[in-house]
Amino acid sequence: MPAAITEEQTRLDREVLLDAAEHLYYEKGIQAVGMDEVRTASALPLKRIYRLYAAKEDLVVAVLRRRDERWRGQLAAHVEQVGDPRERVLAVFDWLARWFAEPGFRGCAWINAFGELAPSSEAVLAEVRSHKQAFHDQIALWVHDTGLPVAEPVYLLAEGAIVTAAITGTPAPAAHARTAAAALLTAQ
């Protein structure tokens, strides 16, 4: 039995592959990036790529899933530093503002994937829905602690800010959404 590949190597290769694919997909769009480009960027043999993920669709889903964990993890880490429930909800929009201002920001990877692949890939559609459901539930939990029934509008403001920041290319929607959320969180 020669030249076996260890579990550890598989895990490392997966990371390298997902890093390369995620970066390319987010920058250029999923359909615009071929497997050859992913191979070049990851410096992994095509054969290995197809052993890690049997088809491009599987790779795309894996990219989205890992990004979901990181994205929501970073959001939660930022938001849950804040003690006051009302301020905690508003911190979501501060985090969005920072995200929008990052160089290379191209909008929400899941909304973009929806636009590209929802009609043709059931698996991608499911992953997009899963991410949005999880994001919604996170927000609903934080809003719940304020005791005010405004989870839905806060979530919709966040989504609206994300698409608008993407399309206009400016981070301003985060501030607008924050102001509106603050108003909704002021019991009347």
Add this chain to the structure above:
Amino acid sequence: MPAAITEEQTRLDREVLLDAAEHLYYEKGIQAVGMDEVRTASALPLKRIYRLYAAKEDLVVAVLRRRDERWRGQLAAHVEQVGDPRERVLAVFDWLARWFAEPGFRGCAWINAFGELAPSSEAVLAEVRSHKQAFHDQIALWVHDTGLPVAEPVYLLAEGAIVTAAITGTPAPAAHARTAAAALLTAQ
């Protein structure tokens, strides 16, 4: 000079072509629909299609532009029936609710096009931005008549409702956004 094509025929062909292309693009995504499929659906010779629009990108832009006129025209027609300024703004969300519930609703054609083509087509990106700017300005005008400075949040709620309705596949976000807009429009 034989078999000349009249201006009138050109206009009719354009309508037929844009009808076919818009329907296919919205249902299946732009990249997933080839020119052959557009040809079959429109029953127009490929040669004529390429005379009307020199490249697929031009056809896509034309489809988006005509849809923008129709979409915003129908929105305005519905909203401007309403006399009271506050109710007029809320009517936007009633119109969205009806749209979301239409069979075959697949979200915002412009947001989807952004996800598909923004990185690769400057012309499509410009068309998407133009549509969103116009939609924003319409809402801002209607909100202006209420005398309340809530144009941005109302717009963001509308955008958030559109994406969320698309991804979840339910029309409920329209009602949630309407309720939130009503709260913002209640001077405190």
Add this chain to the structure above:
DNA sequence: TCATGTTGAGAACGTACGTTCTCCATCGCT
């Protein structure tokens, strides 16, 4: 009626992509 040039129908071309296959170097075991 005949020549002319435009149109229609679709074949053809070049390219790109997802996936599989080939071939050779390499490594572990006996």
Add this chain to the structure above:
DNA sequence: AGCGATGGAGAACGTACGTTCTCAACATGA
């Protein structure tokens, strides 16, 4: 050292798509 299986590099394959080209059919003006 020799054998056999495995991995690396990329060619190859089948397909699909955007765009162009071919060529027969035909309507019009002389």
